[in-house]
Amino acid sequence: MANNHYDAIVVGSGISGGWAAKELTEKGLKVLMLDRGQNIKHIEDYKNAHKEAWDYPHRDLATQEMKDDYPVLSRDYPLNESTFGMWANEKDAPYVEKKPFSWFRGYHVGGRSLLWGRQSYRLNHEDFQANAKEGIAVDWPIRYEDLESWYDYVEKFAGISGNRDGLDVLPDGQYMPGFDLNVVEKDVAARIKKAFKGNRHLIIGRAANATQAQPQQGRAGCQARNKCWLGCPFGGYFSTQSSTLPAAMKTGNLTLRPYSIVSQILYDKDKKRARGVEVIDAETNQTYEFTAKIVFVNASSFNSSWLLMNSATDVWEGGLGSSSGQLGHNVMDHHFRTGASAVVEGYDDKYYYGRRPSGFYIPRFRNWGGDKRDYTRGFGYQGSASRSGWRKDIAEMGIGGDLKDAISEPGTWTIGMNAFGEMLPDHRNRIYLNKEVKDKWGLPVLEMDVKIRENEQRMRKDMQQDAIDMLEASGLKNVNGWDAGYEPGMGIHEMGTARMGRDPKTSVLNKHNQVWDAKNVFVTDGACMTSASCVNPSLTYMALTARAAEFAVEELKKGNL
Amino acid sequence: MNRRDLLKLITTATGVAFVGSAMAYDIRPDISLQQTGFTKDDVAFLNEVGEVIIPRTDTPGAKDANVGQIMAVLVADCYTKDLQKAFREGITSLNNEAKSEFGKDYLLLDNSQRTTLLTRLDKEAKAYNEKQKMWGVAMSSPNGRREGSKEPIPHYFSLFKQLTLFGFFTSKEGGTKVLRYVPVPGKYDGNIEYKKGQKAWAT
Numbered sequence: 001m002a003n004n005h006y007d008a009i010v011v012g013s014g015i016s017g018g019w020a021a022k023e024l025t026e027k028g029l030k031v032l033m034l035d036r037g038q039n040i041k042h043i044e045d046y047k048n049a050h051k052e053a054w055d056y057p058h059r060d061l062a063t064q065e066m067k068d069d070y071p072v073l074s075r076d077y078p079l080n081e082s083t084f085g086m087w088a089n090e091k092d093a094p095y096v097e098k099k100p101f102s103w104f105r106g107y108h109v110g111g112r113s114l115l116w117g118r119q120s121y122r123l124n125h126e127d128f129q130a131n132a133k134e135g136i137a138v139d140w141p142i143r144y145e146d147l148e149s150w151y152d153y154v155e156k157f158a159g160i161s162g163n164r165d166g167l168d169v170l171p172d173g174q175y176m177p178g179f180d181l182n183v184v185e186k187d188v189a190a191r192i193k194k195a196f197k198g199n200r201h202l203i204i205g206r207a208a209n210a211t212q213a214q215p216q217q218g219r220a221g222c223q224a225r226n227k228c229w230l231g232c233p234f235g236g237y238f239s240t241q242s243s244t245l246p247a248a249m250k251t252g253n254l255t256l257r258p259y260s261i262v263s264q265i266l267y268d269k270d271k272k273r274a275r276g277v278e279v280i281d282a283e284t285n286q287t288y289e290f291t292a293k294i295v296f297v298n299a300s301s302f303n304s305s306w307l308l309m310n311s312a313t314d315v316w317e318g319g320l321g322s323s324s325g326q327l328g329h330n331v332m333d334h335h336f337r338t339g340a341s342a343v344v345e346g347y348d349d350k351y352y353y354g355r356r357p358s359g360f361y362i363p364r365f366r367n368w369g370g371d372k373r374d375y376t377r378g379f380g381y382q383g384s385a386s387r388s389g390w391r392k393d394i395a396e397m398g399i400g401g402d403l404k405d406a407i408s409e410p411g412t413w414t415i416g417m418n419a420f421g422e423m424l425p426d427h428r429n430r431i432y433l434n435k436e437v438k439d440k441w442g443l444p445v446l447e448m449d450v451k452i453r454e455n456e457q458r459m460r461k462d463m464q465q466d467a468i469d470m471l472e473a474s475g476l477k478n479v480n481g482w483d484a485g486y487e488p489g490m491g492i493h494e495m496g497t498a499r500m501g502r503d504p505k506t507s508v509l510n511k512h513n514q515v516w517d518a519k520n521v522f523v524t525d526g527a528c529m530t531s532a533s534c535v536n537p538s539l540t541y542m543a544l545t546a547r548a549a550e551f552a553v554e555e556l557k558k559g560n561l
Numbered sequence: 562m563n564r565r566d567l568l569k570l571i572t573t574a575t576g577v578a579f580v581g582s583a584m585a586y587d588i589r590p591d592i593s594l595q596q597t598g599f600t601k602d603d604v605a606f607l608n609e610v611g612e613v614i615i616p617r618t619d620t621p622g623a624k625d626a627n628v629g630q631i632m633a634v635l636v637a638d639c640y641t642k643d644l645q646k647a648f649r650e651g652i653t654s655l656n657n658e659a660k661s662e663f664g665k666d667y668l669l670l671d672n673s674q675r676t677t678l679l680t681r682l683d684k685e686a687k688a689y690n691e692k693q694k695m696w697g698v699a700m701s702s703p704n705g706r707r708e709g710s711k712e713p714i715p716h717y718f719s720l721f722k723q724l725t726l727f728g729f730f731t732s733k734e735g736g737t738k739v740l741r742y743v744p745v746p747g748k749y750d751g752n753i754e755y756k757k758g759q760k761a762w763a764t
Binding site for chain 1: 728750753
């Protein structure tokens with residue numbers, strides 16, 4: 001019989017799971033990393049990585065049949081031929097929408113680390129204090145200073161490109177050189193700075209695209225192909241496969257088991273500790289038990305919460321961590337899909353080379369410094385300027401050789417930006433088990449009851465209007481504000497369903513990401529977030545995971561776990 | 562019966578294993594013309610229409626890129642049912658227009674007759690679409706419409722044009738010989754000189 005005991009089990013292999021595996025194995029622990037889906041080998045399994053539109057049967061478009069099979073994915077951009085199979089099968093793994101919720105899931109080794117947007121920002125000092133100052137939800141049990149050195153640590157390894165912009169609202173980190181702002185973006189940046197007296201900043205995005213090689217990791221660095229979602233054969237961006245998994249494997253301490261759906265954490269009620277996990281093999285439906293001294297839960301926010309809900313139900317009806325009454329509550333995402341665009345006149349003699357896998361960023365300026373609005377918190381913008389390609393208005397102008405010539409030259413410059421707003425933790429926004437509906441493996445599924453509320457609705461007005469104002473203040477023409485409508489989940493930044501806190505009565509996790517009711521269980525993915533900030537969250541999960549892993553190993557050494 | 566049901570029936574009958582769930586970075590199977598319900602004659606006809614919209618000049622044209630084939634595939638698999646119907650009826654309508662204006666089938670027209678006819682249809686299509694408050698049909702994505710949509714159906718010629726432009730500029734010929742294509746740029750430079758006449762990047 002195979003050895004079923006390890007020092008540590010990591011549930012999930014995405015951004016945070018990969019970090020947990022790396023840190024724990026490098027500190028000498030024998031680790032079992034479980035993922036519910038198939039393995040994807042670095043480079044070897046990136047089957048579409050060198051393809052172009054003409055290499056796909058439908059030129060990379062989703063077919064009607066794909067839309068029928070993936071009704072949730074087809075609500076937004078992710079459904080296409082190049083990443084087909086990289087999103088959870090919606091028939092095998094359904095969920096219930098009490099209110100509309102778009103859940104975009106990556107059920108395979110590496111999870112959404114292969115498919116993420118790679119924008120990597122630190123939360124700022126205020127982000128960790130805002131809940132306490134405003135009396136919203138509960139206070140974070142940590143402050144920026146607790147995480148600062150961990151941000152440094154993970155940034156250096158992951159390879160984040162960006163500039164040190166010296167802004168309080170967006171703390172600087174350890175960066176490789178940032179991508180260029182293009183000529184139009186630089187000009188607009190200068191005009192915004194002038195028009196808003198230095199209170200608004202258009203900077204290059206900080207992205208987990210390595211602009212320099214990292215030979216020690218076997219990563220050649222970003223080649224500006226902008227094909228990140230196909231897996232990068234150059235190791236150009238941070239993913240489990242390119243970065244943390246090889247490091248963990250190198251230690252000789254990691255066992256990776258794909259097709260392993262963790263159905264529950266096995267809880268020892270006398271010792272008040274987890275003793276391991278129960279696994280259903282996704283291919284054979286056989287059940288296995290694996291035991292360990294510690295369990296890191298990194299199954300992605302909602303699935304990590306699902307796992308807790310489905311565990312120790314003989315002790316707590318609502319599952320492990322539910323004694324606080326907070327498990328599954330306080331769902332957060334980033335609400336977005338509103339902003340503005342404009343035509344930029346001139347620059348006909350300017351163009352760019354390469355495909356930048358990132359854009360510009362305008363950090364939060366609302367409710368910051370002296371600014372006060374009729375809502376709390378704020379938002380940032382992501383955007384870019386570019387010249388139009390063959391899809392331009394002149395497509396409507398006639399037929400023939402002249403059309404062909406005109407359409408195949410770059411057209412006018414346009415600039416656009418999309419706001420990402422902070423969503424407040426609200427107890428009413430929640431997910432819970434629906435035991436009537438079962439997935440392919442007979443497990444209960446999640447039901448979502450989440451909506452954006454007054455604070456977000458008020459913020460959205462500014463999210464659009466401020467974009468319009470900035471573009472108009474830059475002297476641009478044909479400025480168009482837009483709001484494409486937002487449905488929770490579309491930000492693909494699910495957070496908050498097993499929050500950290502200072503009190504076991506009002507939080508699921510303590511300041512070290514330990515479940516209050518089972519100290520050897522750590523949850524370090526988005527579920528742990530006490531508030532959402534308005535910046536992309538993954539970098540924070542990396543930092544929290546590395547920090548928690550060090551703590552866990554120290555505690556093990558002290559005999560506390 | 563839809564294509565999926567048919568496939569199931571075929572695989573059951575022949576015992577050929579049918580992979581139900583997609584694998585990661587799944588390689589999508591090529592679509593044969595037979596699967597589209599269009600014929601070789603249809604493809605030839607569509608190529609001849611496409612060639613007038615995007616002709617061969619000093620660079621390849623629609624026929625070089627065999628846009629007729631991808632048009633058939635996109636209509637069969639990416640178009641909604643109502644657009645499929647409009648497109649198929651469009652083939653008949655276009656031939657009828659040729660007959661009423663020049664007394665013969667479209668394929669029998671010479672180049673200048675074809676250009677005359679399609680230029681007229683292009684103008685009519687534009688006017689028709691605008692009247693129904695539809696803009697940018699020719700540059701829109703072939704799979705943008707949702708099944709069951711209540712939006713008006715564009716003029717059929719706009720569908721031909723949309724598919725020709727999309728099919729051509731996403732083809733290897735259009736992407737690498739008409740537009741500029743660099744598979745591995747190596748870096749991003751946000752400020753290079755551009756001279757009139759230089760082509761846009763393919764991707």
